[in-house]
Amino acid sequence: MKKLLLANDHIEGIRFYDVYRKNGGYNSVEKALKNMSPEAVVEEVKKSGLRGRGGAGFPTGLKWSFIAKPEGVPRHLVCNADESEPGTFKDRYLMEFLPHLLIEGLIVSSFALGSNVTYIYIRGEYAWIVDILEHAIGEAKANGWLGKNILGIGYDLEIYVQRGAGAYICGEETALIESLEGKRGNPRIKPPFPAVKGVWDRPTVVNNVETLAAVVPIINMGGEEYAKIGVGRSTGTKLISACGNINKPGVYEIDMTVSVEEFIYSDEYCGGIPKGKRLKACIPGGSSVPILPAKLLLKTAKGETRYMNYESLSDGGFATGSMMGSGGFIVFDEDQCVVKNTYTLARFYRHESCGQCSPCREGTGWMEKILKNIETGKGKMSDIDLLWEIQSKIEGNTICPLGDAAAWPVAAAIRHFRDEFEWHVRNPQESQVRNYGLADYALV
Amino acid sequence: MSVQFSPEKLDKVNEIVARYPQGKQKSALLPVLHLAQESFGGWLSPETMDYVAELLHIRPIEVYEVATFYSMYNTKPVGRYMFEVCQTGPCMVNGCDDIIAYIGEKLQIKAGETTADGLFTLKTVECLGACGYAPMMQMGKTYREHLTKEKVDRIIEECRQQAALNN
Ligand SMILES: Cc1cc2nc3c(=O)[nH]c(=O)nc-3n(C[C@H](O)[C@H](O)[C@H](O)COP(=O)(O)O)c2cc1C
Ligand code: SF4
Ligand code: FES
Numbered sequence: 001m002k003k004l005l006l007a008n009d010h011i012e013g014i015r016f017y018d019v020y021r022k023n024g025g026y027n028s029v030e031k032a033l034k035n036m037s038p039e040a041v042v043e044e045v046k047k048s049g050l051r052g053r054g055g056a057g058f059p060t061g062l063k064w065s066f067i068a069k070p071e072g073v074p075r076h077l078v079c080n081a082d083e084s085e086p087g088t089f090k091d092r093y094l095m096e097f098l099p100h101l102l103i104e105g106l107i108v109s110s111f112a113l114g115s116n117v118t119y120i121y122i123r124g125e126y127a128w129i130v131d132i133l134e135h136a137i138g139e140a141k142a143n144g145w146l147g148k149n150i151l152g153i154g155y156d157l158e159i160y161v162q163r164g165a166g167a168y169i170c171g172e173e174t175a176l177i178e179s180l181e182g183k184r185g186n187p188r189i190k191p192p193f194p195a196v197k198g199v200w201d202r203p204t205v206v207n208n209v210e211t212l213a214a215v216v217p218i219i220n221m222g223g224e225e226y227a228k229i230g231v232g233r234s235t236g237t238k239l240i241s242a243c244g245n246i247n248k249p250g251v252y253e254i255d256m257t258v259s260v261e262e263f264i265y266s267d268e269y270c271g272g273i274p275k276g277k278r279l280k281a282c283i284p285g286g287s288s289v290p291i292l293p294a295k296l297l298l299k300t301a302k303g304e305t306r307y308m309n310y311e312s313l314s315d316g317g318f319a320t321g322s323m324m325g326s327g328g329f330i331v332f333d334e335d336q337c338v339v340k341n342t343y344t345l346a347r348f349y350r351h352e353s354c355g356q357c358s359p360c361r362e363g364t365g366w367m368e369k370i371l372k373n374i375e376t377g378k379g380k381m382s383d384i385d386l387l388w389e390i391q392s393k394i395e396g397n398t399i400c401p402l403g404d405a406a407a408w409p410v411a412a413a414i415r416h417f418r419d420e421f422e423w424h425v426r427n428p429q430e431s432q433v434r435n436y437g438l439a440d441y442a443l444v
Numbered sequence: 445m446s447v448q449f450s451p452e453k454l455d456k457v458n459e460i461v462a463r464y465p466q467g468k469q470k471s472a473l474l475p476v477l478h479l480a481q482e483s484f485g486g487w488l489s490p491e492t493m494d495y496v497a498e499l500l501h502i503r504p505i506e507v508y509e510v511a512t513f514y515s516m517y518n519t520k521p522v523g524r525y526m527f528e529v530c531q532t533g534p535c536m537v538n539g540c541d542d543i544i545a546y547i548g549e550k551l552q553i554k555a556g557e558t559t560a561d562g563l564f565t566l567k568t569v570e571c572l573g574a575c576g577y578a579p580m581m582q583m584g585k586t587y588r589e590h591l592t593k594e595k596v597d598r599i600i601e602e603c604r605q606q607a608a609l610n611n
Contacts, residue, residue, distance in 0.1 A: 074465075083573050084571060084573065085571075086532045086533055086534060086570070086571035086575065087533070087534055087571075087575050088573065088575075089573045089574060089575055089576055091573075092573050092574075117463075119463075123573065124474075124478070124514070124516045125516070125572050125573070125582055125587075126573065127584075127585040127586075128585055128586055158463075160463040162463075162471075162474070162475065163474065163475055163478060164474065164514070165474050165477070165478065165514035165515070165516040165517055166514050166515035166516035166517075166569075167513065167514050167515065168570070168571075179474065180471060181468070181470065181471055182470035182471045182472065182473035182474060182500075182502075182506075182510065183470075183506075183509070183510065184509055184510060184513040185513065185514075200465060200468055241575065241576060242576065243534045243575040243576040243578065244534055244537050244538075244575075245537060249575075249576035249577070249578075250576050251576070283533075287532075287533060287571075328575070330533065330534050330537075330575070332537065336537055340536065341533045341536065341537070344531065344532050344533045344536050345532070345533055347570075348532050348533075348570045348571065351515075351570055352570065354513075
């Protein structure tokens with residue numbers, strides 16, 4: 001497969017400007033700024049079929065075309081580098097090893113949107129990456145790609161890195177905007193949408209790191225060529241961060257025609273499961289998306305091969321499918337306990353709820369408590385139905401999608417692994433020392 | 445006043461404030477709080493927060509609100525070295541529970557506590573974006589990944605040596 005984003009990540013020194021430039025870096029800026037209008041860049045991104053890589057998969061070109069352009073009001077592009085969804089570490093890889101690719105994508109995208117000051121909002125824990133990015137920005141500026149009158153076309157652009165301080169919720173775009181304004185990360189009620197009123201009430205577009213980096217190959221090769229890669233509405237390439245019980249955890253660029261089975265077992269990607277253990281389950285798109293038992297992961301409910309793309313991963317809806325999400329691919333072998341994993345995720349969402357809406361604030365805490373009880377042998381049979389009840393009351397009743405994100409993992413775990421929950425309740429002692437058998441879930 | 449940035453750090457504050465439109469200096473709050481925490485003993489005392497409020501021409505309550513919302517700001521004193529070990533699902537699958545227990549045993553503290561000599565704080569945290577390199581912890585500005593008991597021993601030893609040198 002031809003790599004578009006990570007094609008050069010193995011080249012010594014690619015983190016630095018000279019090497020990056022020698023390998024074709026910044027060509028897309030020359031092409032866009034010298035030969036194209038901002039509208040033409042947006043058009044090209046539309047043609048590419050690129051969908052947001054932050055989790056929701058919204059078409060990027062369409063999103064860009066919504067930005068309001070009131071007379072005399074500055075507009076901003078904000079790059080979402082908050083990356084805090086458990087299982088997801090692909091943006092980190094991109095920024096750490098190919099910082100100039102992101103800067104290049106930001107310049108072209110800022111030009112398309114008419115942003116003269118663009119911010120990268122990065123999670124506070126990625127402190128050393130702030131230094132890497134600021135160094136790359138300095139190099140780009142020293143070489144005339146940033147600053148005033150770039151390439152002599154009268155376009156000005158500055159890029160600043162803004163460091164968060166530990167809050168998953170700041171990955172949600174309106175919470176991110178609040179945080180960038182120096183406030184608590186409480187999501188805003190929409191509308192108004194950021195495209196109309198974003199940071200400092202100015203029209204704002206928030207896009208994921210990988211989305212903005214993908215603009216570089218799109219401009220270089222043309223939107224139509226980019227759209228030929230992949231399948232259906234899953235065009236181009238996608239970064240997947242793979243972790244859990246696999247031989248080769250890491251970040252992989254795939255074109256979205258790879259099957260899930262190939263992704264897990266081939267040496268090109270995850271390299272199979274350590275110690276010859278069997279596959280039990282997988283969360284294919286970051287902690288918020290439904291967990292699937294092995295038999296529904298590799299094949300859809302209809303018995304068709306499942307592929308690593310938006311459509312195929314969600315085939316069957318939430319009843320028998322999952323989602324592409326952020327590309328955080330978490331694999332569980334036969335020794336792993338679904339109840340315990342669900343408990344850690346419930347704890348995560350309770351910790352990260354901003355507390356504005358009661359279903360989310362109260363519900364996440366309640367679910368954590370019940371799951372902890374079941375996991376530690378103090379649960380009752382009725383707790384399982386209660387959990388189901390609570391999650392169903394959160395979903396759809398909150399200001400931002402964190403509520404849904406907290407509900408879905410619990411719902412899916414009960415839906416597919418109910419007998420494992422029941423076994424915990426029935427065998428409080430035994431469940432402390434061994435895990436539930438996997439007759440029904442596993443694929444040898 | 446004991447809480448006062450050096451002239452170099454004040455330049456840095458001005459440089460940060462200049463990144464935002466006029467009158468929107470409140471946007472500098474998160475970065476300036478990071479700078480303050482690094483400069484004034486690893487935590488944000490009420491005095492430090494009031495100083496930052498004054499510097500950015502905002503009300504102290506606006507600073508307290510933010511300092512208490514974000515998990516990276518410490519509103520209580522912490523040890524010189526903070527071991528922030530991730531405990532979320534993907535790290536759990538790779539044995540973070542054993543690592544947390546081991547550090548606790550070795551330092552004779554529980555999660556959330558600081559050793560009596562003020563050297564180490566153990567904290568459990570949620571996913572830090574290193575799930576493929578688990579188990580892991582954050583230590584200051586860097587990550588320590590693929591942790592094993594031996595690696596933990598070495599890190600603790602390094603910290604003790606470094607602390608002895610600086611004293
Ligand atoms: C709770 C929550 C956390 C999110 N975290 C992130 C994140 O860390 N990074 C990201 O790019 N998008 C995240 N998103 C999605 C953003 O709100 C937004 O849709 C995205 O940044 C848009 O960029 P894209 O269209 O390029 O994907 C999160 C959403 C929610 C509800
Ligand atoms: S759903 Fe949760 S995180 Fe989102 S606004 Fe409501 S309380 Fe905050
Ligand atoms: S779960 Fe520990 S770093 Fe992601």
